[in-house]
Amino acid sequence: MMPYVSPEQMMKDRADFARKGISRGKSVVAIEFDRGVLFVAENPSTTLHKISEIYDRVAFAAVGKYNEFELLRRQGIRLADITGYQYAREDVTGRSLANAYANSLGSAFTEPSKPFEVELLVAEVTPDAVDLYHILYDGSISDESGHVVIGGTTEPVNRQLADRYAPGMDLGAALRAAHAALSSGEDRAVDPRRLEVAGLDRDRGRRKFFRLETERVVELLDTGDGTGSADESGQGAS
């Protein structure tokens, strides 16, 4: 016979389990800049990404177990592509995607199987704003503005980021703020070559997603006065 466990205790155990998994990893920072939103992650791998294009104006970043958020990333791309195909490209929104993620994470959290050990960010650029959604392992969802930190030890990173963030920063300034914030959790500055930097730039063509090459990241971090431009960066999702 199964021992009785109260629902409160069960949810608490599951939350502790998921939180523990997520906090073991490194943080991902999202920060708004004058042309959109920038994601910065400490990621030693150059091919296993934490940040991804989902659709024209929608991007995704995640922390936690790679295989789990990779599954969610693929589901998201699939959902967006099907919606865009069946209706119109403009009908694919960050909000609908974030809701879909909240649903699947919420279901997995309450099902007998183990909950996902992930936390997600979904961002959408519009002509004059950035919509930023933060989705937790249990499916709870909140919209953020300006900047947000997920994964790892968030408090010191978040504090640093709040200090340095200013509305309307250019790309270089946003990247330097994010880099400094990520370094605050460490005892030294994070090596720029270990950074994965990508984001959404509303001034690009149909597909707003860009990824910055390492050389460009180093260059932007070096120039204190950087007049940042994402246009010279890598193509699309490559």
Add this chain to the structure above:
Amino acid sequence: MLERSAPDAHPRLDSLPEHVDGTTVLALTFGRDDERGVIVAGDRRATAGNVISKRDVRKVFQADEWSAVAISGAAGPAMELAKIFATELEHYEKVEGSPLSLEGKANKLAQMVRNNLPMAMQGLVVVPMFAGFDHGRTTGRIYEFDPTGGRYEERHFASTGSGGRDARGSLKARYREDLSRETAIDIAIEALWDAADEDIATGGPDVVRQIYPLVTVVDSDGYRELEDDTVAERVDAVINQRRRS
């Protein structure tokens, strides 16, 4: 067989509603030193039987950043095919983090054409042409298809649709291996002119309505469509040249 023994079981061609047909599309590669790629162009006319149903249809579509798909045949399924194909390529690219090879894209399209075979048997034939820039070989490549999903690579030029044969004759006469991009564009426009000259279902340049052939370039800078003004200028040059001779 089915048609003979059970004529009612099989939808008959003449019982189909008249559908909109697209006509001449063509592609040719150009290549000189570091200037290599492919031109894909199409006329703008759609017909339903002997009626001109549209004067400004699009038969050339961007498949992705580095390739184009051009389609002749039943317009409805053709546009659908182009749309699904572009969605498939983008989906693969986003999921995998890198695009398919050009060969891979051509094979994907062949599969999709083959899946359309039942429709083709009922008269809704869609015959695409696929062309793109191959980064591995740094050159433009062209693929033709037949309704059963057969995939054939053409080294120099290709054309399909009702005016395809006339366009091919024109291309054959003017094509050289070391064409510059600009000359290749002129040759494409001339071939479309020749097709429109001989084939009633292919539309020539419509100077009254300012509708000109759709001409696209795919090279190391990716896919782009020529501006109407640019095409108009070149069309005028062709007209003047033909007028004198």
